[in-house]
Each structure stands twice: as C-alpha cells, then as structure tokens.
Amino acid sequence: MADNPTLEMEQPTPVKRKGVKRRAFLIGGVAIVGAGLFGISIMDSNAVKTAAKLTAGKGEHSFATWLKISEDNVVTIYSPHTDIGQGSNTGLAQMLAEELDANWDLVKLVSAPAESAFANVGLGRGFLGEMTGQPGIINGVPQSFLSFLARQMNLQITGGSTALRFTGQVTFQKVGAATRLALIETAAKRLGVPASELTTQDSHVIHAKSSRSLPYGKLAAEAATLSLNNEPTLKDPKNYRLMRQSVPRLDIPAKVDGTAQYGMDFSVPDMRVATIMAAPVRGGKLTSVDEAPALAVKGVEKVIKLDDAVAVVAKGYWAAISGLRAMTPQFTDGGNGAISTASIFKAYDDLIAKGEPAGEAGEGDVKAAMGPKPIEAKYQVPFLHHAMMEPFALTAHYKDGKLDIWGGMQDPLASKMMAVDVSGLDSDKVTFHPMLIGGSFGRRLPMYMEIVSQVTKLAMQLPYPVKLIWSREEEIAQGAYRPQSAAILKANVTANKRIAAFSNDYAQTESAEAETTFIYNLPAVARRNYEHKSNQITGAWRSVNSTQQGFYNESFMDELAHAAGLDPVEFRRNHLKADSRHLRVLDECARLANWKAPLPEGVGRGVAIVESFKTIVAHVIEASVKEDGMPKVHKITTVVDAGSIVNPDAAKAQIEGGTIMGLSSAIGEAVTLEKGAVQQSNFSDYPLLKLADAPLVHDIHFINSGAYMGGIGEPGVPPAAPALANALFAATGKRVRNLPILTQAKA
C-alpha cells in the first residue's frame, strides 16, 4: 500500500493540537481504494480479511466486508453510516437484501466497527471517481464536501445525503448481488444442476424442477471461499420485493420503549461525569479560575483546566453542572470582543459594495443586460444552531495504555483518529465504539467535533472512565452554525415580463456555489460570493448553504413575478425549460395544491422550488398571521423528484421533518452575537417550532422520474422558508427579507 499523502485541514479548528502529527487524520481509506477493494480482489485484500476477523464468529461467514451469513441463515449487514434518524440504515439493508434475495425477517443491521477495514469504500469510489463504472456518481455532492473528504479520507462519514446514493448504489447493491451469485454457484455444484436453473427467494436457493431448495446458511461456508463477481448484474426494478417498499424501519421498536442506547446513556462501572465550559467568546483562552466553589459542591471530585475551557468532574451530572456554575472562570476574548451580528452584516455590506468578489459563476453578459434600472432587494439570514436533541455526550476510558471512547458521531472513524491525534497514542491503541445518535443535522461532523478532543484530554489524566456531557447552554453557545449570510439580488425584467439579467451577490463564510443549483434558464446570470470570516465556526447545517440561497433566489423570483404583474407560478414556468424535471415538479405541485383556488380572508399561498443534492422539491404553503403577529402555516403541498425512492414512507418522513425544520428556522430561530459571544442560552431564547405550529395538513407526492438518485434527508428544507415568506406576502402584502420572520408580517 502506498503511503498516504499528508493533508491539512483547512477548516479552522477550535482544538489545540500541540506537537501532534496530522497524519492521524489520514488512514487506510485511500490505500484501500487504491488497492481496488471491490470485486475479485476483494477476496484477497487484507481489509476484507481483517473485516471478516472482526465480524464473523463461529458458524458465520463473511462476504466482501459488509455482510455475513450464519449457518442458521441470519444475514447480518454492517453499515458504515451512522443512522442519525433518517432511516438510511434500513434503506441500505433493503438495498443489499433486495439484491441478495434475503429473507427480510432474518436480516440484522449493525454499525460497522470504527476501523479502517470498514472505511467506506463506496464513498471512496464515489468521491475519487475510481473504478466506479458509474459516471456521474459524484453529481450532486457539494464540492466542498468532496474536497473536505479528499482531505480527510476517513470515509466513514454520514452526510451530504450520500448513504443510499453512494454506499447503497455503489457498494451494497453490488455486494448483495455478487454474494447471491456465489451462493447460486455453490448450490449448483451441490445439487448437480446448471446455475441457470436456479432461482433465489427468502434466503434460499431454489431448484423448481426438482422441488429442492437450500438455505443460504448451508451454502455460506463454501460460497465465502469463492471470488465474487466484480460487476454483477443488478435486478430489474420491476422485480423488486423490498426496494421501493415502505418497509418498517429496523431501529424504531427500541426507540419507543426506552431501550435504545444513545451516547448519553452509556455507562461503565466506576464512571464519573464531567461537564465543561469553553471560552464564551470563541477564540478566547482560559486565564484563571478559582476551583474552590466547585470543589465545595458535594460530589465534585476534580476541576480540570484546558487551554480554552474548564471542566468539572463529579460523581454525577448534577454535581458536575452545579460545580461548574459555582465558578466564575476568566477567559480572554482572543481579540474577538468587538464582533457582533451587526458588525458581521456591516462587513458583508462593505464587501459587496466594494464589488471585488472572491468567486463568480453564471453565464451571459449580466452587466450589459442588467439595464439602467434593475429591481433590487437585500436579504439577510442569521446563524442557525443545529439543536440536535441529544447534547454531545462521549465517554472515554484510558487504561493500560489503551483508550476507549463510546458515543455517537457522524464519522466514528474520524473521531477515532482525532482521539489518536490528541492522545498521541498509536492508532491500534484507540477504539471508538459508535452508538446511536440523538440527532445531528450536520453538527456531529469531524470538522467541528471538539468534544472528542476534550474528552480525550480529560480521560488521559483520569484514573477512571469519564462521560463528558455538554449542557444545552454549551451546545448553543459553542455551535458550528449555519452561516450568517446576506445577499443583494438584482434583475432586469423587460416589458415582455421576462428576466433579461439576474445577479446574486452574497456574503458569508465561504462560497455556496458547490452546494446550490440555480434552476432557471436565463440569458444572463451572475452569482458572486464575498467571503468574510468571524470568530464563529460555520458548518454544514441540514442542506448546506441551500437554505440561504433557496431563500434568496425564491423570494426574489416572487418579487419579480409581482413586479411583472404575473402569477408567481406562471412567472417561474416562463423561465424553466420545457419538458424539464423542474417544470414537471412545479406544475404538479401547483395542480395538487389547487394553486388558483380561492382562500379564506387573511390566508395567502406561496410557492418555492429548489434543487439540492440532485433532488427537486417544490412546496406550496398556505399561511396567515396569528393575532400575536407570528406566522401560522395551515397547509403544505409538496412534490419531490428524487429520481427514485428506496423506502417511500421513510422518504416521506424525511420530507415532513425537513420541511418542519425549514419552517422552524424561518419563523423563529437566530443565533446572534454581541461582544464576540453568542447571546442565546437554551430553548427559552432559541425557540424551535412545536407541534401546535406544525402544519395540520402536509400533502407529499413523489415523482419517480428515474433520474439519478438524489438525496432525501436534506432537500425538503430549502424551499420551506421562501414558500412561507411568499405566502405571507400574498396574505398581507408584507415582504419579509430578513429571517427569522417573527412578527415582521404583522399588519
């Protein structure tokens, strides 16, 4: 195996890593991909052998890393993805079991160990474009995500709506199909019949002519010695038994009776609980702290000072948080004490006014086509917190030169490597044990998981296991937020009610170009980004940059439609290509929503259509303003074209949830800064949408266009905010250009 190249993380990291080699961020992923893991060589590769050793016990036989079959006919699938609630692991199991023709009742799904043998080769293939045989596999994945992965190469990540699209399509379906062929080959030999006479169903190979059948479990030992077919033919979708079915999710029963074990729930004998406070102004350092008040709290055992944080270790969480709150640690502001929400918006305004963008994309001569009097509007959106319901909680234990960590992260393997990096231990001395995740939405990605570093530092100096829990206050103050962003949009709408030129000048942390798709067919378009960094960490927030851009473009299209005196659906139609998927989604959504039907007094209807992660979603929202001035959503009609859908009900749940997250953030969420620190502290001042304000009717329709499979976890979010703002304009005549909406639409 070739040496891995040395790669640096570009993202600013809050973690101080003195004297630690960065190589730890690089692991076998690249080399494994380079060695050509899939196919015949898979059977000989060290990674596959390692995986087999790690998973297959007595009477169990491993196939191509991700699958084992036991002699009692149980199929166990190892997922390299962390199911963060989107049901993707059930979808992955459906894809593999479909091609394997496995008996679904005897399929088990477990998390792959956080070991490099289980690095996600499907992702590697997709991202590196090596040996995929599937051109376009990386379409629809944000460039920033690709380059991030290319730098990290830990490849056990969950994000970017990639689980089913990459791991599923590139790896799992093929592993299922190839294993099925090996089982048939084994059965043919044993039954003395040609393989062509054999069929498979419910984990059995069947010879109909002689009415004989053999369970997979009786064939597995021998089949596992065969070389797997490199490029097995996949099933014709019309023969699907599991895919495209609303199979109940495998993880749900344990989530209704309290038995599901999240990172927060882990415990081992002798364990202590710690909680922590980092510098309130990000970038600041701990200067001093009087430990006495904390140590006076019953149950508190130790105060540990880190470079930029102070932690309290106690018998339990209540003692730990009481101890922490009893202290008044002093921090510097790292020179960031003048940063505020207003100062960041001011910097954005200045940058855009100066007119020297960091990047530019588009087509046509916008300058010439813009004309002397363009329509212009300025929009602003705030930092957003992920607000995963389970606060960060990791347990670590350093004993006899070995470090074990338990918890839920979107990339267990990268988490392990961060712990290797911080502890200075060799990688074979560190084990990360993945656990269920109580929500993530982009928060638990490796770029921002300073808790791994923190818990490692605590464990390395404690003689017992320690569970580090972040309080909700710490979660909100130390987030990796959706960027605060602003944009100035301009367009020239000519006398024929057509857009001649359209420009979008936006400022935030970095370019959004890679994550966003501009869907309209216009003669001249310019998208220019202006980059300004504050002391905050900005990151992937469900649908990555598509929420801001979706809000800007779809609000402005609505403004242009009204300026042109045209119906917003008709105006959009005029600027979409005939026979395009976008046009079909828009038309279907308008039709199903009864777009032109009269509404009660005070209720307005708004539309928005956004493509993200290769999936097109249109929402039509009916909304009004409540007595207290806040928006009320009555009904949503949604049309989704994700190409094809693996599990329709689970996909629907993602669109429902994504829409609600989009509405919640649009209506009431904002992280604001003053003197460099976050002003919000808990759900009391960072309010999330509750059941009473969720739409009573959400009508969701899928178009199975057969186009390349798009994502489903994220694309429901971006059109929600503009569809609501457009509905409120229709209801009240008030145009809301700054999020959150709050009471801005009040008469």
Next chain:
Amino acid sequence: MTISTTVNGKAVTLNAEPDSPLLWAIREELGLTGTKFGCGIAACGACTVHVNGEPARSCSLPVSEVAGKSITTIEGIKGSDGTLHAVQKAWIAAQVPQCGYCQSGQIMAAVALIEKTGKPSDDQIDEAMTNICRCGTYPRIRKAIHAATGQAATAVEGAA
C-alpha cells in the same frame, strides 16, 4: 438525604441531594436511561415522566418533591406481560421516531394526555404536546395519538 418513592411500581430509596433533579436520580442512580436529558430547564420535555399520573419534566423537579409519590417512566408503561402500551404500538405503526431521542418524553406526554381526555381533540393535542422534536415528527405524533384512541387519522394527509 434519602428519599423513599415508588418507581414503575417498585418501592425505591434514592440517595440524592434534595435539590438535585429527579431526572438524574432516575438515570444515574436507578439506571433507567429511557428518560432523556435535553435542556435542563423544562423547555423540551425529553425528560417527561409521570408523577402520580401527571406528566412532569423531571430535569427541573427536585427529588425532594417526589417523596412518597408514584413515578412512572417509559420503562414502566408496558403491560405486566411485557406487551407494549397502545400508544407505543401506535408509535410503531405510524413510524413516528426518527433520531428517537425525544420520543420517550413524547410518548409519556401522550399517554398522560390520553389518560386524562380519552379521545383528545386536535386542540387538546396542540395544548398538551409541547415537547420539542427537532426531527419534525409532529405530524406523525398527532397521527399516532389519533390512532391510539380510535380516531380516524384524516387530518394529517402527509403522514403515511
């Protein structure tokens, strides 16, 4: 101090500081981890349990206040033969949970609501179900409450 109480039908003695919240006694002392920590200020409801049959947010309820009372957690609502509560069954049928972290609290709030009202109306559901779910499972929660109480789930067309 020691506090005597009943948890899921069993008499227990908790050794806790009087001001420490019930949540941590349940989770750390009794090891019943189905009840979750979400915010610590009774804002999200992930820690919802029943105290004498009433829903309570245990993260902000001092343990001293439950002396002599009867507490039920998510682990205690199954039937004595281990069968799931009708609300739990409805939750599975409607495929409610996504990440699942808030769902113990949601189910406990729903069970309390149904015990109180029989067949809660949408307005009663709106009023009682104030627990936060970031995954946005609200339409299915409403649908599952309807289903668990024999009400047609016509209101929420989107929830499959």
